[in-house]
Amino acid sequence: MRNVKRAVLVKPGSPLEIWERPTPSASGREVIVSVEMAGVCGTDHHLQSGDIELPNPMVLGHEAIGRIAELGSEVTTDAAGEPVQVGDLVYWQPLRPCYSCYACTILGDVSQCPNLVTFQLHQHADKPPVGAYTQYAWLPDRTAFFKVPADVPAEALIAFGCxxxxxxxxxxxxxxxxxxxxxxxxxxxxxxxxxxxxxxxxxxxxxxxxxxxxxxxxxxxxxxxxxxxxxxxxxxxxxxxxxxxxxxxxxxxxxxxxxxxxxxxxxxxxxxxxxxxxxxxxxxxxxxxxxxxxxxxxxxxxxxxxSNLTKPRHIYETVQVVRKHHRRFPLAEMVTHRFPLEQAQDALDAVGRGETLKAVIVP
Ligand SMILES: [Zn+2]
Ligand SMILES: [Zn+2]
The missing domain is CATH 3.40.50.720 (NAD(P)-binding Rossmann-like Domain)
Structure with missing residues (x-):
């Protein structure tokens, strides 16, 4: 058990609230990650304004980089088969398809899965948040996460977030x-x-x-x-x-x-x-x-x-693009604004005003 602070959208139009809650350890095929940077996306702004309606409350943040804090006993590799251990830097998006529906299996298109686990708290009230505006994020069973190689600067990667x-x-x-x-x-x-x-x-x-x-x-x-x-x-x-x-x-x-x-x-x-x-x-x-x-x-x-959302492969490919090109292009310079978790609302406001290239929350 650890107490975990998270920024919560209680209802559209209201400012984010900081909640602190005790959360259980990772078990089975779950992973808990200490969030280093959560990207702030225009979509987060639309979610807060109510343009996009999802059940509340929720913890926003669907693009993140962090270090593995706990591995469930059945997790030994990332989604590409790379061995992982506690302390490894990983990149993920908190959208977990069910892998057992028509879209996932027959269409082979997880972006159309009707059973996506996303960042709404009501789906898993007793767990750490799936969304990334938090100190520790919970990656449910079979969430696609990828190890970030040592030669990939975290800021160059989060610059392009989702x-x-x-x-x-x-x-x-x-x-x-x-x-x-x-x-x-x-x-x-x-x-x-x-x-x-x-x-x-x-x-x-x-x-x-x-x-x-x-x-x-x-x-x-x-x-x-x-x-x-x-x-x-x-x-x-x-x-x-x-x-x-x-x-x-x-x-x-x-x-x-x-x-x-x-x-x-x-x-x-x-x-x-x-x-x-x-x-x-x-x-x-x-x-x-x-x-x-x-x-x-x-x-x-x-x-x-x-073109809706992404497939896990595209998250992996992003790591490869950034790894190959971050020295040639000023990717890390795109991160122009950094906010602590307590100022997550300021981060959303800055993105809403269009004054950022890329804003990140650093819990
Ligand atoms: Zn986004
Ligand atoms: Zn599915």
Missing amino acids: AMPTVLHALDRLGGIQYGQNVVVQGSGPVGLAATLLAHLAGAGSITVLGAPPQRLEMAKRLGATTTIDVTSTNEQERAATVKEITDGRGADVVIEAAGRIPAFTEGLPLVASNGKYVIIGLWGTPGTSPVEPRYLNNHNISVTG
């Missing part, structure tokens, strides 16, 4: 980016920046990032953007004209929505070239509708793809 796994999943669903393709990224938060880096590593011919504020666009350039357009000082027509000009009048082969705003969808679709692809990532938690003329998609052979 964003890079999410984009890796989206690129899988899209069929990847081909050498020389023109790419437009809508949004310059962590998802947009991860998309920019991955498009660059994939060999995209041009990468145009539509976003704001200037420090995010500056980072986009350092990660491979060939053109950035500040959405606060341009209008939709001007941005469309610039994309046409860059792409010799054709439009983008791949448009990645990472803006999280409904008007971005309306703006993004006409930016797609004939036979091009549009993938929606950022609108995951944004309510609203947008008019689409179906024949436009038909006449231009446009594919529109959705």
